[in-house]
Amino acid sequence: MTLFKLIHLLAALIWVGGMFFAYVVLRPAAVEVLEPPHRLRLWDMVFFRFFNWVWGAVGVLLVSGFYMIYLYGGIAHAGWHVHAMLATGLTMMAIYIYVYFGCYVPLSLNVSKQRWKEAGEMLGRIRKLIAVNLTLGLLIVCVAVIGAGWA
Numbered sequence: 331m332t333l334f335k336l337i338h339l340l341a342a343l344i345w346v347g348g349m350f351f352a353y354v355v356l357r358p359a360a361v362e363v364l365e366p367p368h369r370l371r372l373w374d375m376v377f378f379r380f381f382n383w384v385w386g387a388v389g390v391l392l393v394s395g396f397y398m399i400y401l402y403g404g405i406a407h408a409g410w411h412v413h414a415m416l417a418t419g420l421t422m423m424a425i426y427i428y429v430y431f432g433c434y435v436p437l438s439l440n441v442s443k444q445r446w447k448e449a450g451e452m453l454g455r456i457r458k459l460i461a462v463n464l465t466l467g468l469l470i471v472c473v474a475v476i477g478a479g480w481a
Contacts, residue, residue: 331401334394334397334398334401335394335398337390337394338390338391338395340390341386341387341388341390341391341394342391342467342470342471342474344383344384344387345383345384345387345388345467346464346467346468346470346471348380348383348384349460349463349464349467350464350468352376353457353464356376360372360373366446366450367444367446370437370441370446370449370453371441373437373453373456374437374438374441374449377437377438377456378438381434384426388423391419391423395415395416395419398412399412399416409477409478410477411473411476411477411478412477414470414477415470415473415474415477418466418469418470418473419470421466422463422466422467422470425459425462425463425466426463428459429455429456429459429460429463433452433456433459434452434456436448436452437449437452437453440452
């Protein structure tokens with residue numbers, strides 16, 4: 331079980347830590363330094379690389395999470411924190427899938443066609459949804475730490 335918890339934690343840290351870095355550090359720096367076309371190209375490449383890691387993290391989180399629930403004896407035997415993590419994690423994954431297919435793919439297409447206004451609108455949507463997912467991700471980490479002690 332310890333190995334699966336560690337793998338699960340590392341996948342969550344990659345995803346949530348990446349969102350924190352992008353939102354709190356990279357975004358403000360890019361706004362200060364780059365003009366919109368360069369900034370949009372940067373974000374297109376950043377998301378291309380980061381989202382590959384997120385797809386892997388999502389897969390690892392699903393497999394390790396459901397396997398640990400199985401080891402607990404099923405969801406009926408898991409603590410409240412596991413239920414909260416599962417619900418929040420699935421919500422985050424749904425938001426991510428929308429961000430990827432509904433926002434990032436159009437952003438990337440617009441950047442490749444140099445449609446800066448449309449690309450900027452997609453980036454704005456992504457920013458808002460990443461803020462939601464980052465908040466949920468930080469919350470879920472708190473639930474995991476506090477809940478494990480109360481289980």
